[in-house]
Amino acid sequence: MDSTQRDRNTELTLPAETPNIGVSENPFDASSAIEQHILIGLEKIGLALKSQSWQDAGQQGLTPTQGQILALLIDKGDAGMRLSEVAKHLAVTAATASDAVTSLVEKGLVQKTRSPQDRRAIAITLTTQGQQTATQTASWSDFLLNTVNELSEEEQVIFLRGLIKMIRKLQQQGQISVARMCVTCQFFxxxxxxxxxxPHHCALVNAPFGDRHLRLNCAEHVAADPEIAKQNWNFYLSK
Ligand code: SF4
Structure with missing residues (x-):
């Protein structure tokens, strides 16, 4: 039997069978594990995000940190955020957050007011001009939407589930701020x-929802008791 065949699309001559290489000799087995490939992929996406945010920020006369602060404040309304919360959410030092906020105040994009919840505390809120700019900065990552749409619906659901698992782990390790995810919400x-x-249910809106609807930044999120969150997480993973 002929050991080769013609590929109809490329007209290349392709071997009909995989070469008879022993497992220990196959260079793919000696190369890095799949974890390394995933890490490299994540780094490349991270670099693309960073580069795009510098580009977009520059066009708006902002730094990426200033743009992130504006985007963070969009759904906070008059309650705003305290400086310490801003620093925690962005995983930057208090000094870095303070410098960025001072600059945003000078640009007329944010203001410091008395917190409606605690008159002794200072809340940072968006000005009217800041709200317009924040809408633009919140769309900095939209260029990635096209790439996500390259995935099939099934791939998107698996990807989202994987991201949620990674984010939860990073939260538990204290390496990123607590995301307002369904899996840690008291209504989940x-x-x-x-x-x-x-299969899942949101007790806040009293409606069922699927894995593809799991949120990573829900404005209505209320953190569940840690023990309940742990039980929910294990139950979520078990199916
Ligand atoms: S309130 Fe939001 S975060 Fe909580 S379960 Fe419902 S959709 Fe998810």
Whole structure:
């Protein structure tokens, strides 16, 4: 039998079978593990995000940190955020957050007011001009949407689930700020309808939802008691 065949698309001559190389000799087995490939991929996406945010920030006369602060304040309304919260969310030092906020105040994009919840505290809120600029900075990462749309629906669901697992782990290790994810929310009831394509339930809006709807930054998120969150997490992972 002929050991080669013609590939109809490329007209290349391709071997019909994989070469008979022993497992120990195969250079792919000696190369880095899949974890390394994933890490390299994440680094490349991180670099693309960083480069795009510097580009967009420059066009708006901002630094990436200033733009991130504006985007962070969008759904905070009059309550705003304290400086310490801003620093924590962006994983930057208090001094870095303070410098960025001072610069944003000078540009007329944010203001410091008395917190409505605690009159002794200072809240940072968006000015009217800041709200317009914040809408633009919040779309800095939109260029990635096209690439996410390259994935099939099934791949997107698996990818989202993987991201949630990684983010939760990073949160537990204290390496990123607490994201307002369904899986840590007091309203989250995982796998309440196990035979449905919408197995989870949100007690806040009293509606079922599927893995593809899991949120990573929900404005209505209320952190669950740590023990409940742990039980929910294990139950979510078990299905
Ligand atoms: S309130 Fe938001 S974060 Fe909480 S379960 Fe419902 S959708 Fe998820």
């Amino acid at each position: 009831q995982p796998n309440r309808y196990p035979r449905s394509d919408r």
